[in-house]
Amino acid sequence: MxxxxxxxxxxxxxxxxxxxxxxxxxxxxxxxxxxxxxxxxxxxxxxxxxxFGGPTERNNPDALANLPDIREMLLSGRLNEAHRLAAMALSGVPESQRHYxxxxxxxxxxxxxxxxxxxxxxxxxxxxxxxxxxxxxxxxxxxxxxxxxxxxxxxxxxxxxxxxxxxxxxxxxxxxxxxxxxxxxxxxxxxxxxxxxxxxxxxxxxxxxxxxxxxxxxxxxxxxxxxxxxxxxxxxxxxxxxxxxxxxxxxxxxxxxxxxxxxxxxxxxxxxxxxxxxxxxxxSLRLGSVLDALEEGTATMPTDARLERMRQGSEDNGLVSLYFQFGRYLLISSSRPGSLPANLQGIWNDDINPAWDSKYTININTQMNYWPAEIGNLSECHEPLFDLIERMRDRGRRTASAMYGCGGFVAHHNTDIWADTAPQDIWLPATHWPMGAAWLCLHLWEHYAFTGDREFLAKAYGTMKEAALFFLDYLTELPDGRLVTNPSVSPENTYILPNGESGTLCVGPAMDSQILHALFTGCIEASAALGTDETFRGQVSAARSRLPEPKIGRHGQIQEWLEDYEEAEPGHRHISHLFALYPGNQFTVRGTPELARAARVTLDRRLANGGGHTGWSRAWLINFWARLEDGEETYRNVLALLRYSTLPNLFDNHPPFQIDGNFGGTAGIAEMLVQSHTGELHLLPALPTAWPEGQATGLRARGGYEVDVRWEPDGRWTTQVRASIAGLCRVRSVSIVRVTRSGDPIAFERAEDGVVAFTAEAGAVYVLEGVR
Structure with missing residues (x-):
């Protein structure tokens, strides 16, 4: 067979x-x-x-007049008053956007x-x-x-x-x-x-x-x-x-x-x-040997039977690779140049009033839809998201000006076909979060990081800059000089004060500072690469230096809020305060080891309290553990995604069906095999023992690389790296013994930390061999 x-x-x-x-x-x-x-x-x-319906102008006309009072209420600890006033003054009018x-x-x-x-x-x-x-x-x-x-x-x-x-x-x-x-x-x-x-x-x-x-x-x-x-x-x-x-x-x-x-x-x-x-x-992706399917009895088994077999405790590496490729199929099928971006259900919905309106939830779900676009070698499929971001700029400028008196453009936790940027719903754990456009703009920077397309960057830079400009106006100064968002939320989570009072609106949640650190860094690097905007670059650099630093709380966890509050749901589906671990890169295993250890504690606490109970949240966990380079934990979460959050046709189950878990799971499996967020190619960073051999071809990496990697049960591996951009190629693996081009050995430098470096030429193909 x-x-x-x-x-x-x-x-x-x-x-x-x-x-x-x-x-x-x-x-x-x-x-x-x-x-x-x-x-x-x-x-x-x-x-x-x-x-349903046409465009609406939903910016609240009373927001700007009441914003100073809401800010003061939060700073002085008057939560109930702040919640009440924000629900009236900072929500969209009407409260809801259009639905699919x-x-x-x-x-x-x-x-x-x-x-x-x-x-x-x-x-x-x-x-x-x-x-x-x-x-x-x-x-x-x-x-x-x-x-x-x-x-x-x-x-x-x-x-x-x-x-x-x-x-x-x-x-x-x-x-x-x-x-x-x-x-x-x-x-x-x-x-x-x-x-x-x-x-x-x-x-x-x-x-x-x-x-x-x-x-x-x-x-x-x-x-x-x-x-x-x-x-x-x-x-x-x-x-x-x-x-x-x-x-x-x-x-x-x-x-x-x-x-x-x-x-x-x-x-x-x-x-x-x-x-x-x-x-x-x-x-392509193969996990295991050619004969595994025959030996495991899955070769002639329908997909739903294979999935049920996994739910009963069996493992099926072939089904994992099938799931990975199904995610790529779904992205190709729901996001092509000229289409709208994939919404909460891709394009597949049979309900007149679908769950969460089947629109674009941009406090993670829409972004997760596009996590596999670059690493999965489907860069063109990213374009519909870029188109939506561009259409959001005009609406977002009006929202920024009318509701906050700020320049730039802003969006909250939802948008729709009309690129609506005003707050959605009156739901305090989520509605008043001003970070949607900032996070989306990081996809522009990621596209450049993977492709090196300077023409694209020249066009995208103005959008990134405009998202940053909003926050140069919006951020408020604390007595100690730090700059914080106010008001905001840590998406959909609730904190508990020492007096037992609970709250959602807050000042300077960790995720906001992490997103802004990434956005400001992208703007600084983009302006430098383009040789433009030196004055703005200095302004953004100064603002970045005044953002709150990540903190480690009393449990050893990454602190979610500005203060070390307890959370009402320790197993909450959102793990927003680890944005800097993934999809960001501010937390890394070798660059910030203390923060990486605290991130591990954060994940352990979430899981111990029932975390990962929605499909997309479990998919995020896969990417977190992959970035922590823990192959066994990553693999356990891959199994959990398939066993507990996957429908018979392999659609992700929130429940109900949401497509983000499919895309997040696909990205996470790729992240187990190749990582590139620290300026180097890291080969097989989170390979579990359950995958003793296998092969992946065509994965993309930042810096303009395409990577094939094959590994054997005895620990030997071979990688082929195709460079589309000239520059220094840095590759990390346990032991790299040989680098060749067209069969001829080339010189490379070996660092003490296990990284080798060589100068790559655009269009050249390099073969690396080593042992895990």
């Missing part, structure tokens, strides 16, 4: 009974969930820009032979980005292929059988329930369209069109059904568009449909696979 057929597909031996057992497809903009039913099939549909919505369903009623179903398989082929459904009834073999094409901007369904004239079915395109749809419009005998508008006069207008292309047989319309009889095969093409992007979404749908229909099915499939493979095929 070929190993790839074990670990490059998610497959089941039965149809999906529930939405979270269905298989996702997507092209960044169009998404579908394929159930794989016999008889009656459902493909649930999404379009990334179909949101489903498009509808594509329903197929298949006229099949009578008899017992056998040899059923439903699979998502990760190598090609295609869902396949195959089964037999008697002597007839029925097949379906479903994919969402990026080059042709269409969802494509192919129905066929091994019997001539064996494809007969009724097809219906329906809008999502309980939402206004203008009804079904007949365009021609083989084409229908639905359209409508969401939420009031300024709501988003949408349109979706479906065309049937039958090979033989007949096609006709009866009511809302397209009826196909006696075809050898049938291809369904579906397009969708909204007024968010197009003045005339109706005609846009039909133009895209006509363009796709002009290509034969084989060409559509090949164009899709060529486009998709160009991204997905950059990275």
């Amino acid at each position: 070929e190993e790839l057929r074990v670990n490059d597909r998610i497959w089941f031996d039965k149809p999906a009974d529930k939405w979270d057992e269905a298989l996702p497809i997507g092209n960044g903009r169009l998404g579908g969930m394929v159930f794989g039913n016999t008889g009656t099939e459902r493909i649930q549909l999404n379009e990334d820009s179909l949101w 919505m489903p498009l509808g369903d594509l329903q197929l009623t298949l006229q099949e032979s009578l008899g017992e179903i056998s040899d059923y398989q439903r699979e998502l082929d990760l190598t090609n980005g295609v869902v396949q459904v195959n089964y037999s009834i008697g002597e007839v073999r029925y097949s379906r292929e479903v994919f969402a094409s990026y080059p042709d901007q269409a969802l494509v369904v192919r129905i066929s059988s091994n019997r001539p004239a064996g494809a007969s079915l009724d097809v219906r395109l329906v809008g999502a329930r309980n939402r206004h749809t203008d009804g079904l419009e007949r365009i021609d005998p083989a084409t229908v369209r639905i359209r409508g508008k969401t939420g009031g006069e300024d709501g988003i207008r949408y349109s979706s069109a479906l065309r049937v292309l039958a090979d033989g047989g007949s096609t006709r319309m009866i009511g809302e059904f397209l009826v196909i009889e006696g075809a050898d095969s049938v291809t369904l093409l579906l397009t969708a568009a909204t007024s968010f992007r197009y003045d005339d979404p109706d005609s846009e749908c039909l133009q895209a449909l006509d363009a796709a229909a002009a290509r034969p099915y084989g060409e559509l499939l090949e164009r899709h696979m060529e486009d998709y493979r160009a991204l997905f095929g950059r990275v």
